[in-house]
Amino acid sequence: MTTHDQAQRHDPVYDRLHETAEFTELRRRYRGFAFPATVAFLSWYLLYVVMSMWAPDFMSTKLWGNVNVALVFGLLQFVTTFLIAWMYSKYSTKNLDPLARQLDEEYREGRGEAS
Amino acid sequence: MTGQITSQLSVMAAGTDHQGLTAILFLAVVGLTIGITVWASRQTKGAADYYAGGRSFSGFQNGLAIGGDYMSAASFLGISGAIALSGYDGFLYSIGFLVAWLVALLLVAEMLRNSGRYTMADQLAYRMKQRPVRTAAATSTVVVSIFYLLAQMVGAGALVALLLGIDSQAMINVTIFAVGILMVFYVTVGGMKGTTWVQIVKAVLLMAGSALIVVLVLAKFDFNLSDLLGTAASNSGHGSAFLEPGLKYGATTTSKIDFLSLGIALVLGTAGLPHILIRFYTVPTSRDARKSVLWAIGLIGTFYLFTLVLGFGAAALLDTGSLDAAGNLASPKLAEEVGGGAGSTGGAILLAVIAAVAFATILAVVAGLTLTSSASVAHDLYNSVWKKGKASERDEIRVARIAAGVIGLIAILLAIPAQKLNIAFLVALAFAVAASANLPAIVYNMFWRRFNTRGAVWSIYGGLISAVGLVFFSPVVSGKGIDPVTGKNLSLLPADIDISWFPLENPGIVSIPLGFLLGYLGTITSREPDAEERYTELEVRALTGAGAESAVQH
Numbered sequence: 308m309t310t311h312d313q314a315q316r317h318d319p320v321y322d323r324l325h326e327t328a329e330f331t332e333l334r335r336r337y338r339g340f341a342f343p344a345t346v347a348f349l350s351w352y353l354l355y356v357v358m359s360m361w362a363p364d365f366m367s368t369k370l371w372g373n374v375n376v377a378l379v380f381g382l383l384q385f386v387t388t389f390l391i392a393w394m395y396s397k398y399s400t401k402n403l404d405p406l407a408r409q410l411d412e413e414y415r416e417g418r419g420e421a422s
Numbered sequence: 423m424t425g426q427i428t429s430q431l432s433v434m435a436a437g438t439d440h441q442g443l444t445a446i447l448f449l450a451v452v453g454l455t456i457g458i459t460v461w462a463s464r465q466t467k468g469a470a471d472y473y474a475g476g477r478s479f480s481g482f483q484n485g486l487a488i489g490g491d492y493m494s495a496a497s498f499l500g501i502s503g504a505i506a507l508s509g510y511d512g513f514l515y516s517i518g519f520l521v522a523w524l525v526a527l528l529l530v531a532e533m534l535r536n537s538g539r540y541t542m543a544d545q546l547a548y549r550m551k552q553r554p555v556r557t558a559a560a561t562s563t564v565v566v567s568i569f570y571l572l573a574q575m576v577g578a579g580a581l582v583a584l585l586l587g588i589d590s591q592a593m594i595n596v597t598i599f600a601v602g603i604l605m606v607f608y609v610t611v612g613g614m615k616g617t618t619w620v621q622i623v624k625a626v627l628l629m630a631g632s633a634l635i636v637v638l639v640l641a642k643f644d645f646n647l648s649d650l651l652g653t654a655a656s657n658s659g660h661g662s663a664f665l666e667p668g669l670k671y672g673a674t675t676t677s678k679i680d681f682l683s684l685g686i687a688l689v690l691g692t693a694g695l696p697h698i699l700i701r702f703y704t705v706p707t708s709r710d711a712r713k714s715v716l717w718a719i720g721l722i723g724t725f726y727l728f729t730l731v732l733g734f735g736a737a738a739l740l741d742t743g744s745l746d747a748a749g750n751l752a753s754p755k756l757a758e759e760v761g762g763g764a765g766s767t768g769g770a771i772l773l774a775v776i777a778a779v780a781f782a783t784i785l786a787v788v789a790g791l792t793l794t795s796s797a798s799v800a801h802d803l804y805n806s807v808w809k810k811g812k813a814s815e816r817d818e819i820r821v822a823r824i825a826a827g828v829i830g831l832i833a834i835l836l837a838i839p840a841q842k843l844n845i846a847f848l849v850a851l852a853f854a855v856a857a858s859a860n861l862p863a864i865v866y867n868m869f870w871r872r873f874n875t876r877g878a879v880w881s882i883y884g885g886l887i888s889a890v891g892l893v894f895f896s897p898v899v900s901g902k903g904i905d906p907v908t909g910k911n912l913s914l915l916p917a918d919i920d921i922s923w924f925p926l927e928n929p930g931i932v933s934i935p936l937g938f939l940l941g942y943l944g945t946i947t948s949r950e951p952d953a954e955e956r957y958t959e960l961e962v963r964a965l966t967g968a969g970a971e972s973a974v975q976h
Contacts, residue, residue: 321959321969322958324962325958325961325962330966334961337965341528341529344528348521349689353686355517357682359514359681360667360671360682363666367665372648372649373651373662374651377665377666378510378665384521385520385723385727388523388719389723392527392716395528399712404709410962410968411966411967413968414966414969
């Protein structure tokens, strides 16, 4: 195997950072938000697609004027998308970025670079 | 009947003045984008500038550029046209295209920014055998981009032909050729900086232009959405079924499953589109990548709400029977109507403005696609696979410029026979291939330590071949027969050839799980300790940004 077969850089500083409690915590916090949120919005979206095709009576129920359940359900997909994006933005700024910055500093120190 | 004839006569009379104005505005768009490109070329020095715009765009700028890259002719013309013709079913596209951004936001954008350099393949090559994974990723990048490019170029040809009143096939081909030449010019001269600024300008023009039409449409109904919907339903001739799902897709169980398949491809495809992925490299940090996706979600979401009003507005105010079969001209015609109607000065101005915006939309998207595929050919295939990473930066960029020219030429040559194909179908196919071939590899690579070269190669080729192959054996290509009403052949191949055995037009429901399954099987049937060991480094770097590529200092 030539060096080119695999990207060349391998710095032991990464192994050290990987073992730290901060990194474990960062990964736990990231996955703790991203994974359940992904399952939630994908299920919610699939529910919408399936209902559109297989529950036409429910979807065509009129709510007021010419506005029916299908339109409101569709617009709610917009609302939940904006909401999850906004929540992730808040969550990551508060819970992920400080830990990521701290670990990045440790990395720079570990390699003798000025931060 | 008489009313219809008079209105058609007045359209023809007004045709000549609006065409002059439209032509001037088209040339203004071309002039502006050429100016931006020449300016950007002076700022471009090395590979990071050429491929990634020096990684110096702000989150907001990149958010606009992502919007400019993503809201294609298929969105602007296709979705509003689909709503105008099929009512509520057209809206389902908008929702899939928007919700898809959460996959990009939560699972892909930041980690990709931290672990790659210029192309989608970088992130896989970080811990795997360079040559096989780069070859596979470059292949799927070029295939996805070319399907997407064809859709835009076919759209450009149709748009220019109809709006400038060109009806000869030769002139339409000249238009496609001109769009091809322009996109190669933007990419070879302006690189990522030029392309990004073209996309930013386009996003601003598109949002402003659509907002104006939306306000004018809503004003006609005193800002009462229910009235707009009611008028659309009665004017469409379908009654309340026009406002309910199922008008287009609800006929049979096969068509319902087809729709589910489309829905899955739309929501999973975005985060696997190479021309979207490389936009995350144009910002200094992963936090800016996150901000750019947040801006993009706001912008794209607002735009898709606009298309809802545009589509139902067109159904309410236009004679939809007079639209082209795919409804691609619903938005421009609606602009003419709310500007004062055919023959009025206001109508002519708004029609010309919206047509020019649509043209700018197409130019910005084709530039992004050409840049992405040429970058992958130069960086992945030429430098890493062929020159084993020893090519100089200068040589690599030279090859990228040549590749842009070659890809432009291929796109032109394929777009001319592809004009029979529906634009929305081509884009949906690009999404299906991206979701089947690219997304499984990207997600496994980020979250599964055991994932390795064989898994990546199997999932990319498996997803790619199954998605394209299933379409080839689907009713799209053969076996739909002749439309009893119009007498037109509904499939691509001549009507007497029938090789279709796959019943769905959208392959995603089969090819996406297959891509994931093959990635899994490839991985568990081989051991690659190096790849597993280097996952440690990838994971730390992806989550913390430690050692990630930084912005170019000029």
